[in-house]
Amino acid sequence: MIPVLDWSRFSVAHDKGGFVRELGDACRDTGFFLISSHGIPQLLIDSMFRMGDAFFDLPESEKEKFDLRLSGDNRGWTAHGSENLDDSKPDQIDRKEAFNIGLELAPDDPRMGQPFRGPNKWPEIEGFKETALEFFDRVHKLGIDLHRPLALDLGLPEDYFAPFLDEPLATLRMLRYPAGDPKKDGIGAGAHTDYGSITLLMTDGEPGLQVKPRGKDWIDVPNVPGAFVINIADCLMRWTNDIYVSTPHRVQVPKNPRRSLAFFLDPNPDAVISALPGTGEAKYPPVTGEEYLRMRLDATYSEKVTA
16 A cells, blocks of 8 residues: 655656656555655665764753754754644643754855744764755755656646745654553654655654554555655645645554654745646645644644744
């Protein structure tokens, strides 16, 4: 039900049409697929996991200096128990911690200080900033590239989405879930759908991620070493007028510590999200990328992240 697609079939154009058809089927079915042969070096991925380990192993008092709720720009640390992703279970707190990194801007950049724009918070860990920014840039490019076959599947020019994603409200999120008993220790991340256009997720191979296709029970997302798990998020579902599906997913409490690297590709703040050409009468009013992200983030945190 969740296919593994070889990106080289599209990127080197030896099976472009077949790739687009299989991708389109996945986007209409579960909204989940895996991408292999994506070109991001495993050494960089491994380094990124090490940087996350180094940060999460810091004393709580040190991590508190980076608390995301202090600045309102969706950057920094979220403590264990500070999020509740499942709106239907308000008393169920997620059993995880995270560190968010956004688009890096120079201090004198005119966009600095706009909603969800601000300075990244860099811990004094050797190589942390350099590794994170390289990973961010590479996954951002992959995310834009993945929208090329999405555009073709929707009958649009191949580069249609590029102008909406070049200055995104994207977030690279390093996550760590402590080990526990899945039967009695609650949930790692409550059932939810993601906010943006697509999410690109790299895991360390520890099980836990599950998806709930429409009308079906929860299923485990397969682990393919080195492959990204990609899912359609709510903004793209809205953009496609519900042609693509954003599917609920969750993370069970893992038996062993679990780490993941999630890149949430939200559109540019001024991108107007309205029904794409050829998708029929619009089911939703237009909304900007900034407005949509604000609405969704305000509902997530036990203390608001926006002013």
